[in-house]
């Protein structure tokens with residue numbers, strides 16, 4: 042079995058492949074590593090057949106949907122997954138064929154209802170059911186400490202103890218462990234008594250993961266992250282630098298419309314000389330009367346350079362071919378000591 046582990050922060054994802062047939066699968070891919078996964082598969086001469094999430098992640102942004110769409114391959118998750126974009130819902134005891142290899146599905150609810158462990162050859166991918174020296178938490182949506190106790194002691198830990206363990210998280214850089222080692226040393230597994238295990242899990246008092254709301258929203262619905270939305274807009278918009286805009290305003294370039302898309306109070310507290318005001322929230326409503334000439338050269342300006350990117354992308358979709366966004370925003374403009382004027386629109 043070909044095996045590559047990709048770490049992104051504490052999140053671990055895996056590319057596994059059949060050396061005989063070049064069929065591969067990705068397990069728990071994370072959104073910032075998409076190019077790396079595809080490059081690794083190419084380097085090994087592998088073709089990805091499935092992208093798999095071991096469970097609904099609350100702490101990282103899953104790349105399964107993007108990779109699935111890009112490669113036109115199925116996204117596999119457990120039947121209990123709430124995500125509408127899953128193509129292949131798998132259940133306990135089933136397996137996924139990967140060339141000459143078989144990925145054996147073990148449903149292990151507890152960390153989440155849709156958690157599963159995937160055994161293949163000499164290794165088990167444990168998701169967040171079992172971590173190195175720990176277990177997944179059970180206090181996030183659909184978590185259940187009683188179910189985790191069952192999943193661990195009546196299922197996962199009864200598999201071959203020699204199996205290597207590849208978890209979805211590892212923060213201390215430890216590469217791998219085995220079930221046998223975890224059974225012997227993992228502090229959470231030392232007391233097998235159900236009530237005490239549940240009591241311990243209920244009293245961990247962990248802080249909430251960062252981005253939990255956005256991660257659950259996007260991973261459960263297939264919606265975009267805010268960063269993706271901005272990246273998609275930035276991919277279809279050219280930018281103008283701050284010094285370039287300064288030079289053009291000083292030269293009083295007659296053909297250039299500086300379009301300030303902030304709210305009126307922000308505009309009136311200081312804007313680029315000659316800028317016009319058209320708040321982002323009113324853009325589509327007022328665009329026809331405010332900007333009758335779609336061939337005009339327009340630079341969209343906001344406070345931090347993000348909303349102006351969305352505004353410029355919208356204007357491009359509306360047919361304004363010469364719209365750019367200011368690279369940076371009024372904050373960077375003021376910080377650079379560039380001139381601005383306060384007050385109402387002339």
Ligand SMILES: [Fe+2]
Nearest residue numbers: 097098099169
């Ligand atoms: Fe998780």
